Amino acid sequence: MTDIRTELMTLLNENRVRTDADSLGQYGLDWTRFHTPAPSAVVFPRSVDEVAAIVRWANQRKIGLVPSGGRTGLSAGAVATQGEVVVSFDLMRAISDFDPVERTVTIEAGVVTEQLQGFAAEHGLYYPVDFASRGSSQLGGNISTNAGGIKVIRYGLTRDWVMGLTVVTGQGDVLRLNNGLVKNATGYDLRHLFIGAEGTLGFIVGARMRLARQPRNLTVLLLAVPELDGIMSVFRLFNDGMPLTAFEFFSEQALGHVLARGHSQRPFESASPYYVLLEFEAPTDAETELAFSLFEKATEAGWAVDGIVSQSEQQAKDLWRLREDISESITPRRPYKNDISVTVSKAPAFMRELDAILAREYPDFEVVWFGHIGDGNLHINVLKPEDMPIDAFKRECERVSQWVFELVKKFDGSISAEHGVGLLKRDYLGYSRSAEEMAYMRAIKQVFDPNGIINPGKLVP
Amino acid sequence: MTDIRTELMTLLNENRVRTDADSLGQYGLDWTRFHTPAPSAVVFPRSVDEVAAIVRWANQRKIGLVPSGGRTGLSAGAVATQGEVVVSFDLMRAISDFDPVERTVTIEAGVVTEQLQGFAAEHGLYYPVDFASRGSSQLGGNISTNAGGIKVIRYGLTRDWVMGLTVVTGQGDVLRLNNGLVKNATGYDLRHLFIGAEGTLGFIVGARMRLARQPRNLTVLLLAVPELDGIMSVFRLFNDGMPLTAFEFFSEQALGHVLARGHSQRPFESASPYYVLLEFEAPTDAETELAFSLFEKATEAGWAVDGIVSQSEQQAKDLWRLREDISESITPRRPYKNDISVTVSKAPAFMRELDAILAREYPDFEVVWFGHIGDGNLHINVLKPEDMPIDAFKRECERVSQWVFELVKKFDGSISAEHGVGLLKRDYLGYSRSAEEMAYMRAIKQVFDPNGIINPGKLVP
Structure with a gap:
């Protein structure tokens, strides 16, 4: 434990590594209340490079990492129960590079849903993915679960608003996917693979989001x-x-x-x-x-x-x-x-x-x-x-x-329409996905996270 | 060659296996004109099961298969130049199970774009993915290349209209992906991985498509x-x-x-x-x-x-x-x-x-x-x-x-906005995708097509 703390402090500075009981309890849970939080530490990176450094460290140490956004999830997709290190995006909340012509904007993973909605409104636009937890949920988590909510019938899901994605894979590679392009037919769209993957292939650290015209x-x-x-x-x-x-x-x-x-x-x-x-x-x-x-x-x-x-x-x-x-x-x-x-x-x-x-x-x-x-x-x-x-x-x-x-x-039908699988629905996945699909999912997990360090135990154990 | 023909004829009947020079020349090419067609045979399956049987046979025989739709592609994504067997979807043109409430319909891969547009119009609806080759291009090919065209600014790409997908993977597994659901948060969305994969992970044999209200x-x-x-x-x-x-x-x-x-x-x-x-x-x-x-x-x-x-x-x-x-x-x-x-x-x-x-x-x-x-x-x-x-x-x-x-x-930017990569842009992929992305793409290809029999040489050789 002390080792982990010391090592993490060489990657981030002291006040961005927490191991006090309150922080562990708070950051080890989401809105589900069926698990007992037990992470080793909580870390607060400020940049893509810091996230990549944490992932490389975790691969060497074979320690699990759990992504943590607003922790409003309802399937225990972001709980840490087995000594994992929680990676919180609370300090990555920048919104930048707004483009009024394309109606696009760059966000860091920790931007809160309501913050993006407010930003859009200030510019006469609209971020239409909306749900009750808008005041706490973060975009990184929304993207990882392909959040839906109350306007899907007209505006679709989070997936439909992601024009580009910056991820750190379970191997520690930084991928900048799709660069905000409308049309890009250059092979497998890894962006869409990471959307809805519940943080099991790597971390979503930033995105280029599209905004809509304001409804009247x-x-x-x-x-x-x-x-x-x-x-x-x-x-x-x-x-x-x-x-x-x-x-x-x-x-x-x-x-x-x-x-x-x-x-x-x-x-x-x-x-x-x-x-x-x-x-x-x-x-x-x-x-x-x-x-x-x-x-x-x-x-x-x-x-x-x-x-x-x-x-x-x-x-x-x-x-x-x-x-x-x-x-x-x-x-x-x-x-x-x-x-x-x-x-x-x-x-x-x-x-x-x-x-x-x-x-x-x-x-x-x-x-x-x-x-x-x-x-x-x-x-x-x-x-x-x-x-x-x-x-x-x-x-x-x-x-x-x-x-x-x-x-x-x-x-x-689907046993999880929009809450995701996490720990809570993991053992029931076979009701919605075939044995063959689950085998391919496990093989894809193996490709991006061969050591199984990213959000271990969730979705595809 | 005779062996291949005989074996294929045990899977399909005689008149659905062609090896005459005209057919080989015609079905071995798309609209690009830089390659010399040289397939071994052309086959015309009528069902998902027949496609799966062909893939299993090809895996045993280690023979390449090339998917063939309307062959209107412009990147040599559907050409057969090395003795492959071309799998044409010309005999799979059924449109079925139209649902006026959901505005969805099931299509086989060989349905021509204009055929679906006409079907939609007959029912007071609109299939908005549109481009000059609408009279020949087939939906299976459109999905495999995530076709764009002239209405993208308003209606998005083919990806945005696919509610479900039936595929046969390179391993010969039949996957029924997403079942037409609007919301389905049960793990990696393999549907989106197959869309735009240019038939290198497996065959798209059918889809559930969404239709739009008619523009006024x-x-x-x-x-x-x-x-x-x-x-x-x-x-x-x-x-x-x-x-x-x-x-x-x-x-x-x-x-x-x-x-x-x-x-x-x-x-x-x-x-x-x-x-x-x-x-x-x-x-x-x-x-x-x-x-x-x-x-x-x-x-x-x-x-x-x-x-x-x-x-x-x-x-x-x-x-x-x-x-x-x-x-x-x-x-x-x-x-x-x-x-x-x-x-x-x-x-x-x-x-x-x-x-x-x-x-x-x-x-x-x-x-x-x-x-x-x-x-x-x-x-x-x-x-x-x-x-x-x-x-x-x-x-x-x-x-x-x-x-x-x-x-x-x-x-x-993208070196291929909507035509895909195929053979023509394959060696230039590094201008738009990083070395790491390409490594992940090759690993994913390996998962779905370990013997490399599906559309060999294209996109990720």
Whole structure:
């Protein structure tokens, strides 16, 4: 331990190597709460060269390294439980080389999502990958998990905004991938291999990001939907009828947890089993009128029973909070999360079968549903009963997860739509990837990280 | 040879194995004309299983396989010069499982670009990856080269439209990648590794493709631009001012070849050294008026001296032909093509230096410029003097290419923006990819194709 600390201090200076218990506890965990943090040290590099030096050192010493961004991950992709050295990007937060013609900008891995969104806004532009953890999540982590969130239906995933990537591979090589080019047909696009690799092939240390034009007058419509089947009927109606920037749903149970915090008002007089939140650009009144006419069709068909449309930016934000505050409001209940997806057309049948499984297997647990249903993505949160020990709770959830994953497999879906695999879903990967795919993944891991020092144990052990 | 034929006929039936000289000559070449075709046989599988059987056979026999789509490639990525067996996808042209809600559809690798575009149009949708060879190019080839074309500025590249991929790897494994899911964070996205791999990791046999909403009233504006520098000034003006679906440029020299065919009229009374063609959606008169006002600014600034806007779909098509017919009109002159890109902001400085190099090095050759300049992508075509032998011409062009590639490297650009590497650019890859990147590419090739039987010699020999 002392050796490791001393050696790291020759690479970085003293105050950028920490081994105190608080730092180890803090930087050894992400937002999952099922593991005990136990890193050897936390280091804070300031440059690509320093990251490369750390990786070369770790290869000589055969010590594991764990990349650490905002640690908002939900699959234990950034936890350190076995004496690894945590490499934090907290000191790499520069934004530079903004180009207004290309609408591109260079970021270091530690730039926080909200920081990039703010930078874009200052320049009359928009960084559209958005989700509740925007205030803490870092771009390096977003890229490593190919983060999705609430605007995917219109703007795609993080992958779609990465024009170039600087990485340090598990071998310690610095690769500058794609240089911000729009068109570049010169062989395997290693950039896309690193995006979503959960830091298992090397470290993402910087990127060239694309920004979007600013959307015009984003307007929110919230609908009360009485039946599970109605959610997808409403989706088809609106998605065919007008371009949407978001289409989310949540259950009354989920709303209850948000309202219990006391920051928000119940949106309608009566409760409804489900709610749909959709968003669209409304540069003129015509778009809002179109949305109203679609809403009328939805009520005539019985799919929706009530609705409210935002009249101001503030009201739009308030409505969004009903959906976005769900995760935080249930965090004290140590939720066991399933983040699953199917193709959109399969969603209605899938949701019916899933509902039956959850009702059968979790009769005594509280289950909170919400999700990005326009992308076929559901978040199922099982809340821990107050009096149940965490280990017993986790075992029980894992037992039920098998049923859920069998169903996902039957529908050719994904057992992790956007949270990644990490440690939490590692042993279930076979429900979404074939044995052959996993063998190729392990072989690719071997190519970039032959000593297995980068984020060991995660994704492809 | 007879052995190969007999063995292949046990895998496929007789009329789907060809060894006649005409077939070998035809299927052994793409649109490049610098190689002598010499395959052993051409086979026409009808299913994924047949493709897998061919790959397993080739691994046992250690015989090279060359994937063959529409053979419209321009980098000799699909030529067979050393006794390989060509695997043609001409008999795999099914389009199936259209889903109007998701706007997705399943295609076999041999589906022709125009066939998919037509299918989309029949269903009120749009397949936006578009280029002059749309009538022959096949989707399998488009995906293998991550084809770009004329609408990239708005719709991106082929990569952006592939929701799922069925491949047969060089080891003979069938992988079904991503299953059409929008969100799927379950490890390395092998789909993106196969896209743009030029068939060197395995065969793309099918895909799930996404379609777009139909654009509304696409309108073309053609401008006469007197100076090279004016092209990028016009680009900035329009790109900041309104959403564009295309921004192309071409030289008077290029136009001259198109006019010489007699199918088109000169667009303006006087010739101009350069022309810019831009396209936009005009659902109302407002967009066309906006384009006019921007055109006025361009003329006031002296960047443009004349302009014409399409008043009908037919006129838009006619204007497009001035740009799109260039390639075909110069084909008889056996052009040596450089397909290069830089980031858009670097394009003006890059073009000035390039112009100087071409004037200095090719004083006696005719050089035709055009390109997708909104993507930073230039096509430089050097025409063979009638009386020069092809080998001497190629040598001379390769000598000058070194100067061009040095310049590309200086500007962190790409030596192959959208044509791929194939055989033609293979030895120049180091101008755009680092030694480390190339080493990783070779290691990845080794993982998927350990016997080196898939498209041997191309990209990563």
